[in-house]
Structures are given as structure tokens and as C-alpha cells.
Amino acid sequence: MRKKEHIKIALQTKTTKTSLDNYKIDYNSIPLFNIDNVDTSTTICGYKWQYPFFINAITAGGDECNEINKKLEEICNECNIEFFPGSYSPALKNEQDKKAYPKNKSVNLGLDKDPKLILKAIKDTDAKYLQMHTNPLQEMIMPEGDRNFDKWFNNLEEVTKKSTVPIILKETGFGMNEKTLQTAINLKIQAVDISGKDGTNFAQIENTRNENPSPYLEEIGISTADSLEIAKKYREKIDIIASGGIRNPLDVIKCLALGAKAVGVSKIFLEILINDGKEALICEIEKWKTEIKYLMILMHAKNIDELYGKITKYN
Numbered sequence: 385m386r387k388k389e390h391i392k393i394a395l396q397t398k399t400t401k402t403s404l405d406n407y408k409i410d411y412n413s414i415p416l417f418n419i420d421n422v423d424t425s426t427t428i429c430g431y432k433w434q435y436p437f438f439i440n441a442i443t444a445g446g447d448e449c450n451e452i453n454k455k456l457e458e459i460c461n462e463c464n465i466e467f468f469p470g471s472y473s474p475a476l477k478n479e480q481d482k483k484a485y486p487k488n489k490s491v492n493l494g495l496d497k498d499p500k501l502i503l504k505a506i507k508d509t510d511a512k513y514l515q516m517h518t519n520p521l522q523e524m525i526m527p528e529g530d531r532n533f534d535k536w537f538n539n540l541e542e543v544t545k546k547s548t549v550p551i552i553l554k555e556t557g558f559g560m561n562e563k564t565l566q567t568a569i570n571l572k573i574q575a576v577d578i579s580g581k582d583g584t585n586f587a588q589i590e591n592t593r594n595e596n597p598s599p600y601l602e603e604i605g606i607s608t609a610d611s612l613e614i615a616k617k618y619r620e621k622i623d624i625i626a627s628g629g630i631r632n633p634l635d636v637i638k639c640l641a642l643g644a645k646a647v648g649v650s651k652i653f654l655e656i657l658i659n660d661g662k663e664a665l666i667c668e669i670e671k672w673k674t675e676i677k678y679l680m681i682l683m684h685a686k687n688i689d690e691l692y693g694k695i696t697k698y699n
């Protein structure tokens with residue numbers, strides 16, 4: 385029920401201007417190579433991905449949401465991009481949801497969860513990655529949210545020691561500061577998804593569900609571009625994934641030029657699936673794949689590494 389409400393409210397807001405609009409890519413008038421010479425592959429947590437963008441955690445649990453996940457998984461298989469399912473939390477309580485949760489992908493759980501349940505979830509879903517999401521502000525605004533946070537760090541620490549798969553520490557649209565990044569590095573976590581404050585805003589979503597909302601809390605967080613600016617000096621130490629307000633291939637390229645190795649998309653792709661259907665989303669993803677290559681030609685970048693730094697901030 386809550387997941388369905390999240391989807392409905394998330395799709396009511398449009399992502400218009402974002403922090404990435406303050407940046408311009410390095411545009412070259414004289415191209416140097418062909419589209420077939422462009423290599424869009426990237427490596428995350430030791431796994432090679434053919435394309436540097438993916439469908440990021442959205443949903444799981446309940447018939448409608450499981451159906452959405454099934455379609456997203458089919459779309460990603462067809463387009464050869466990675467798919468990260470949403471929270472496994474409903475599957476911890478419901479056998480049907482456990483069965484329906486995508487297997488051999490990533491499993492997504494919050495820092496509030498007992499490490500034993502997390503380790504079991506990795507096994508039960510035959511997961512390749514563990515996405516551990518963190519969403520303290522959402523929990524605080526959510527009427528039924530968590531109010532106890534003293535175990536969150538210990539849960540993360542224990543899981544990092546015992547996990548059998550690489551871990552991605554994932555924000556949920558509020559961005560990451562330097563201290564969080566340093567904590568992830570100290571814990572030897574393989575990747576962070578900085579998920580910045582530019583697109584889906586869970587403070588706003590929960591305020592909409594709350595009878596006594598606090599709209600000022602929607603201001604909190606660090607934009608996608610600012611989070612990447614903070615993270616870029618750590619790019620040799622940890623894989624940086626960007627998400628939050630990604631609208632088009634140019635946003636993907638800008639994040640890669642700012643140091644991300646891959647870029648996650650949630651709301652924009654969900655919107656296309658819900659409003660226009662599976663084929664429309666496949667067409668859109670195929671278009672992104674091609675246009676990312678066009679942009680790389682304009683930037684004289686034959687591969688993802690060569691994109692780094694080819695971007696300028698304008699005020």
C-alpha cells in the first residue's frame with residue numbers, strides 16, 4: 385500500500401531544473417572517430433556493464449509493484465542494462481513477495497535491518513550485489529517510520545564484515561557528504577550511490593502522506609552535482625554511482641564527467657513505463673544508448689574514463 389502511494393506521489397512531481405544544469409560539457413567542433421569506436425562499458429564492484437546507466441531501486445512487494453518489477457527486469461534484459469530492484473523489506477514478511485523478488489540481481493535493504501536478515505536475503509535472492517539504502521529523514525517524516533537509529537551504523541559495519549557479495553551504500557535522494565563517503569571507504573564498502581537531491585524527494589512524498597507536514601524539511605540534502613564534486617577526489621578508492629534527478633543522456637554524461645562510473649535512473653523511467661508501457665520504455669532506453677555515444681564523440685571520449693573532467697561549471 386505504502387509503495388503504491390510512493391509511486392503515485394512521486395509521479396505527480398516533475399523534475400525540471402537540476403544542479404546539473406549549471407554545467408556544460410566540453411563540446412568539440414571537429415569529431416575524431418566513429419560511433420563504432422565508442423566503448424560505453426564500465427566496471428562496478430568488479431562486474432563489467434555494457435552501458436553506464438541502469439534502472440535504480442524503485443519497488444517490490446504487493447501484486448502491482450511485483451508486476452512493475454517483472455516488466456522492468458524484462459526491459460533491462462532486452463536492453464542489456466542493469467536492473468536494481470527496490471526494497472526487499474516486504475519480502476521479509478510475505479512469502480509471495482519473497483518468491484516474486486527478482487533473483488540474481490541486487491537485493492535492496494535499509495540500514496535499519498538486522499544483519500542476519502540481510503545476509504539471509506542475499507542468499508535467498510542469489511544476489512550479485514547488496515544495495516544498502518539509507519533514508520533517515522524519510523523515516524522521521526513518515527508517520528509509521530523508524531524512530532531509533534542507534535543500530536544503523538553497527539548493522540552496516542557487521543554486514544560489511546560478513547557479506548558474501550559487494551555492497552553499494554545507497555542514498556535515496558538526499559545526497560552524500562564527505563563524512564559519509566569517508567565512512568564507506570573506511571568500512572571497505574565497494575561502491576556508493578550518492579543519490580542527490582535533485583529529483584524524487586522523499587521528504588516531500590512523506591509530507592504529502594503526513595496529516596501534519598513540515599515542508600521546510602524538504603530543503604535538506606545535497607544536490608547530485610555537489611555530491612559528485614565532493615566524491616570525485618575519492619574515485620580511485622571507491623566506485624561512485626550517481627543518481628537523483630537524471631532526465632536524459634546529457635545528465636548521464638555530465639555525471640560521468642564529474643567522476644561517476646555509472647548513473648541510476650528511477651522516476652523518469654518509471655513514468656514512461658506507467659504512462660506509455662513497456663515498448664515505449666525499451667525505445668527510450670535504446671535512444672539513450674545511442675545518444676550517449678553521440679555525446680562521447682562530441683567530447684572526444686572513446687571510453688568512460690576519457691569523459692572525466694571534460695565539463696565546466698558556469699554560475
Ligand SMILES: Cc1cc2nc3c(=O)[nH]c(=O)nc-3n(C[C@H](O)[C@H](O)[C@H](O)COP(=O)(O)O)c2cc1C
Binds near residue numbers: 554630
Ligand atoms: C516510487 C519510488 C520508490 C523508491 N523506492 C526505493 C527503494 O525501495 N529503495 C531504494 O533504495 N530507493 C528507492 N527509491 C529511490 C531511488 O532509487 C532514487 O535513489 C531516487 O528516487 C532518486 O532518483 P530519481 O530522481 O531518478 O527518482 C525509490 C524511488 C521512487 C521514485
